[in-house]
Amino acid sequence: MTVGTQWRPDGDGGESGDGEARQIRVVVADDNPVVRSGLVALLEATGEVRVLGQASNGGEAIELTRRFAPDLVLLDVRMPLMDGITALRTLSGVTKVLMLTYTDNDEVIRTAIRNGAAGYLVHGTFTADELAAAVRDTVAGTNNPLSPAAVAALMAAVQGAEDRPAPPPRERSGGRTAAARPGHGLSAREAEVMDLIAQGRTNREIAERLFLTEKTVKNHVNRIFAKLGVTNRAAAIARWLGTAVEPR
Template sequence: MSGERDPFGEVPPPDPLRLVVADDNPVVRAGLTALLSGREDLEVVAEAADGRKAYEATLAHLPDVVLLDVRMPGVDGLTALPHLVPLTAVLMLTYSGESDIVHEALRRGANGYLVHGEFTPDELVTAVRDARRGRPHLTPTAAGRLLAQLRAGGTGDSASGAASGRRWLNAGPTSTENLSQLQPDMAQSVSGRSTYGLSAREAEIMELIASGMSNQQIAATCFISEKTVKNHINRIFAKLHSTSRSEATAKWLGTRRGPARDGGDRW
């Protein structure tokens, strides 16, 4: 048996999941691209600053998932959404958590609705992977808006909205479980790794540091100021007994393979 050829030894790895990131804020786009492209099974094939460019990029690159902001100049996300849904899975990724916007996005075929600041990097990656499988995800604000509409019931438009919400919740085999799946609990997302006493928010920011994001990108992704990011980093460095981003990243990832790409500079 030892001399026999392994029939599975040359099986190529699966193709990466291909993404288009659509957001009018270039810092948010860059941050999301850096975060997602750092995963072996994900590839950002294009960025777009509005709905029209998102549609054009989808036609050109045929991605598996589009991450789509709501409020963009020109063609906004809700306007582009019905044109994107026949082509690929669409995951709303936005700061807009208003009830009517959440409901309309889901009614028009979005595979999920994530509000910035309510998910960790690992939870975003899980939602992206599940979007391709047809498993929807909602962050707490979107889930709350949808549940409120379901409870309202009533007649006329509200009854139609409730029926639409029930259809969306029943779209996937485990969709109702996902209403609470994206709670910001970094302790779960880094299970098996020492958290060094970091809080959930500090662990989230450390994950972003390890992905190569700058302070400006982290601030945009987490919807906080750069000064707040620096305060978090000071506490992270103290808890990890580190003096540079590269040293902190090495400890966080449990490796000493070499310096991170920032060359060891402090923040």
Template sequence: MPHENTPPSVPLRVLVADDNPVVRAGLTALLTARADITVVAEAADGHTACAAAETHRPDVVLLDVRMPGMDGLSALPRLVRVAPVLMLTYSGEAEIVQEALRRGAAGYLVHGEFTADQLLTAVRDTGAGLAHFTATAAGAVRAQLRREPAGPPLPDGLGSATAYGESPPIPAQPPISAKPLSQLQPAVGQLTSGRSADRRPTAVDRSRFRLSAREAEIMDLIASGMTNQQIAAACFISEKTVKNHINRIFAKLHSTSRAEAAAKWLGTAPGSERAGDPR
């Protein structure tokens, strides 16, 4: 039994920053269900995240990369001055992972590559000063290390022999210079990821499909190229539930494949400009 004068443990305070309201709600529900974690604020963009961090002083920040206004990479330098930042995102491009680490990220998790329990462990460990990376991010870190210039010279005789008949090591290449997010990927802040209503093509009248809010959310994710497993992880639902939603979506869009449904949803299917014809 703890001593009667022992103060109660203080929950880990977390700020969740992601422009997808479904993802934010799912993360908040997952984290606050644990007695040792509490979500002190949510944010849908970098500006709001920075303001919330200054106000609430969290112990850990969960941060998406692609957000409207100020993206995650742009917000990172300000956020890391307040708390360790764990990137939690669909953006697994090596250049973005490496740039996030240069700007101070404490870890990097790519959606679809971790379980709920692994996420909880990563959040707790980030608060304790330990780093976590999913497979894609770890690969980007290894690639970066291979490209970094050599450090101080080794003592004489060490590291100079070729082992087991291998070829001599490839000379190190200069490190990648730090670049703003917009230069890492073409118009990265403008890409249509399908995860935010703000990014939908304005010319498409989607109300005619009569999808529910959840069905529209899932159709956005389908159009962005996600698998059922990734959609389930993003929405914190089972794959079976995802399949049930997709069956209803296909019926409403008069589609028999993901590609056909996505084309109609994005307005690229032949005749899709005719607002009265959902086929």
């Protein structure tokens, strides 16, 4: 475990003392020291990110997160002592987590999304600029970055669900029957927005597609999250597409 030696609290968590915008505070967790060093160098070169510490396993990632309360944890899947998927169950309840790994197994991806990952990126499928944008978007909550493998895993789950016999239709408020996929109480417009979110669209893209303002889309997204009982787009997609584990 390595702690960032240059980190100092910014006080109120907004702007720094010299009036500059506050940097995004990150913990990097990967058991490969070469990968960790490369990620740290890449992120800090943007001038937007401050790496608070580096972890070589899930337990260290949890310890650093509890110590520094970062804005984001970049988390590998396969690590010794405690793997990333196990650590994610704790980390996702404390801060936002972006999976950053070589693992592209469908079930691992779906489990990560179910456990609260805000995004899932596979090494070799993104550029340095795309990673920096993914970090910004994840922290801002404007997008949940998914590599093609992650999108494919979610789509495979949906297709598998569609291949299963549909449950009997059930009544919705007003006496109308619902489709096989539950509506979760979403209005027609909210369902339209949620379908676009599931396609990986950003708020801006949704606004352009539906001829709405971004503020209106954001309001729809907030209401959708509340109705689905989730806090991020990845979890919303899993719930909407039927790949989330529902409470018994």
